[in-house]
Amino acid sequence: MTTQQDIPGRTVYIVSDGTGITAEALARSVLSQFNLTFSRIHIPFVDTLDKVRQAKDQIQAEREKTGQLPIVFSTLVIPELVTELRKADALHLDVIQTFVEPLRAELGISPKEEIGLSHQNMESLEYKKRIEAINFTLEHDDGQSNRNLEDADVILVGVSRSGKTPTSLYLAMQYGLKVANYPLIPEDFERGHMPKALQPYKNKLFGLTIQPERLAEVRNERRPNSRYAALDNCRYEISEAEGMMNLENIRYLSSTSKSIEEIATAILSNLRSY
Amino acid sequence: MTTQQDIPGRTVYIVSDGTGITAEALARSVLSQFNLTFSRIHIPFVDTLDKVRQAKDQIQAEREKTGQLPIVFSTLVIPELVTELRKADALHLDVIQTFVEPLRAELGISPKEEIGLSHQNMESLEYKKRIEAINFTLEHDDGQSNRNLEDADVILVGVSRSGKTPTSLYLAMQYGLKVANYPLIPEDFERGHMPKALQPYKNKLFGLTIQPERLAEVRNERRPNSRYAALDNCRYEISEAEGMMNLENIRYLSSTSKSIEEIATAILSNLRSY
Known part of the structure; x- marks a missing residue:
């Protein structure tokens, strides 16, 4: 259970397989609705199992140290990476998957599950x-x-x-x-x-x-x-x-x-x- | 029911009480997961009941014209505006509220429900x-x-x-x-x-x-x-x-x-x- 007292120390992780800029902007919008200060930790380019494990361990350590659930905004596209990250005991706010699922149902086709499709590369x-x-x-x-x-x-x-x-x-x-x-x-x-x-x-x-x-x-x-x-x-x-x-x-x-x-x-x- | 044939014409509305830049970036990330072309319509600064009604009518007209559900990414903060927009028959992907709710439960405090808190104004x-x-x-x-x-x-x-x-x-x-x-x-x-x-x-x-x-x-x-x-x-x-x-x-x-x-x-x- 959270109490007013332990709230100011709440840590927000922003975990992305790309730059994390979209996740960061969204986190800022959502968090600004709460009259609290959050400390934000930004973990970009999490695009391998190895990197997602490191992120998960870091979040889990925070959980154990503070006794509070860390808040995790993530934009990971590959399902295995999502599953691994979710092993951390935290409040997971999964920005991509949350909206991909209803779209999949409505459009009747499967998502690509490929990283970085939203980026413009230098050739485009x-x-x-x-x-x-x-x-x-x-x-x-x-x-x-x-x-x-x-x-x-x-x-x-x-x-x-x-x-x-x-x-x-x-x-x-x-x-x-x-x-x-x-x-x-x-x-x-x-x-x-x-x-x-x-x-x-x-x-x-x-x-x-x-x-x-x-x-x-x-x-x-x-x-x-x-x-x-x-x-x-x-x-x-x-x-x-x-x-x-x-x-x-x-x-x-x-x-x-x-x-x-x-x-x-x-x-x-x-x-x-x- | 959607079929492959009628998919290319699917219209995506991005409705925001501010600039809509965050919603647009998120919509782009999510939609890039689907191998389709979407036409995007951007409706920023929807911050009054009057404006939200106009947006709702526009979306509803699209629905009736095409016979398909329009896709609506929205970042509206004020609950009355959200309720009004949702009267349009569409696939509603509500970017702010979706994450505000679990945070409210976890943090144990109420959100402010004020527009534009994420913006930096010129005095800041x-x-x-x-x-x-x-x-x-x-x-x-x-x-x-x-x-x-x-x-x-x-x-x-x-x-x-x-x-x-x-x-x-x-x-x-x-x-x-x-x-x-x-x-x-x-x-x-x-x-x-x-x-x-x-x-x-x-x-x-x-x-x-x-x-x-x-x-x-x-x-x-x-x-x-x-x-x-x-x-x-x-x-x-x-x-x-x-x-x-x-x-x-x-x-x-x-x-x-x-x-x-x-x-x-x-x-x-x-x-x-x-």
């Missing part, structure tokens, strides 16, 4: 597309280049420090999109329109904006007490940038209090429904 | 760390800067096109690590040792290598028929780079036939066990 087209997207995005970060803009999937615009660079890289890395990003700067506001180079690509433009208070905070971390970071200047730049985006009919969203993942997903949904 | 320390890591990594890409190398968590080295840049960005984005990367170039091989600026940081160095045939292929896509891409030159550079890493006792791994995620996770495991 999808992988090459992703690497090309990362290279394109790096070359087109912060208005560095106007070359091949016709190849961009998205062009982000916004004032300096509104979140363009991390969002661009995330879109490239996660979704294989070629993303260019351009800062909107005081010269643009004086001219009163978007940079000329972007005019032919209006349908690819997407704006990021941010609350002035938050922008001043972020900029102050970079250049303390500068004109650049002053709240009135941030207010001016944002009001000009939003005005320009409204005038030119450019979709935009606020990055304030959003994570990179949320901004990226919102941009994607928006582009798809365009 | 972890989020700031990640943005700083991305900025550091961009500034230290491809040997651009020797400044603040003492702050780097990892310094990747390897010949041009061995996979340093995408791996560095992935480590920064996914794990919040500050990563610098340096190309090993013919001048280094002539001098016969690592770049001077890196000497004080040997314990942070990690090498990437790659099969010469694969490197020639990758370089040929960039600069066709150049000396840079010639197989004998690739062989020379790699043999020199590996020799230098062996001599200076620098850990390295081959990026050939590995995904970015696999390279990054392998580097992490290696650093942790150092």
Whole structure:
């Protein structure tokens, strides 16, 4: 039986035959529902009986040392490895098998039980597309280049420090999109329109904006007490940038209090429904 | 009843109250076990009864149109939303609730049932760390800067096109690590040792290598028929780079036939066990 007292020490193992990134993300989501701190131990690349035995022994030792059931999130595909891991006395949360079984029943066909099918290897087209997207995005970060803009999937615009660079890289890395990003700067506001180079690509433009208070905070971390970071200047730049985006009919969203993942997903949904 | 014939058209819905990135990664892993093609429809940010009803209606319409059960991977946290979604006649694979229940029983406490607890918002320390890591990594890409190398968590080295840049960005984005990367170039091989600026940081160095045939292929896509891409030159550079890493006792791994995620996770495991 568990009591409130012994809970903080609960250890969570994440055991995977691959990188364990999916299992880790899922474990984080699920555990965040409980108001406790967990210590997480990550055991990736468990793809042989030998390695799964080591993992099992480690979990069993923890069980005996603490007297509590360790929590095990696992993404193992090969049934023999699953069976071996389950010999450890623990709360087993088996992320793949749990969903493979009902799918097998519904689809009426057998699963392959092969490791690593979800990985893109370097030979795959999808992988090459992703690497090309990362290279394109790096070359087109912060208005560095106007070359091949016709190849961009998205062009982000916004004032300096509104979140363009991390969002661009995330879109490239996660979704294989070629993303260019351009800062909107005081010269643009004086001219009163978007940079000329972007005019032919209006349908690819997407704006990021941010609350002035938050922008001043972020900029102050970079250049303390500068004109650049002053709240009135941030207010001016944002009001000009939003005005320009409204005038030119450019979709935009606020990055304030959003994570990179949320901004990226919102941009994607928006582009798809365009 | 399903038959082989009607299987290719099976539609998979990914319904999430957040970005759905975890659900999508899990769906991909699970579905890759079945030798079928699925069409995926992504419905993120389903966080109100109104939105969940729309999703439910869309799934139900698919059910009626095709006569087959749609497959629904969902990560909804609020029980009312789950109940509403389940009214659609589908194969429901409920990614969060499936694991929350056994955890609730084992831990003896109730889940919070609040949306988005797994997200890092812009105020969180972890989020700031990640943005700083991305900025550091961009500034230290491809040997651009020797400044603040003492702050780097990892310094990747390897010949041009061995996979340093995408791996560095992935480590920064996914794990919040500050990563610098340096190309090993013919001048280094002539001098016969690592770049001077890196000497004080040997314990942070990690090498990437790659099969010469694969490197020639990758370089040929960039600069066709150049000396840079010639197989004998690739062989020379790699043999020199590996020799230098062996001599200076620098850990390295081959990026050939590995995904970015696999390279990054392998580097992490290696650093942790150092």
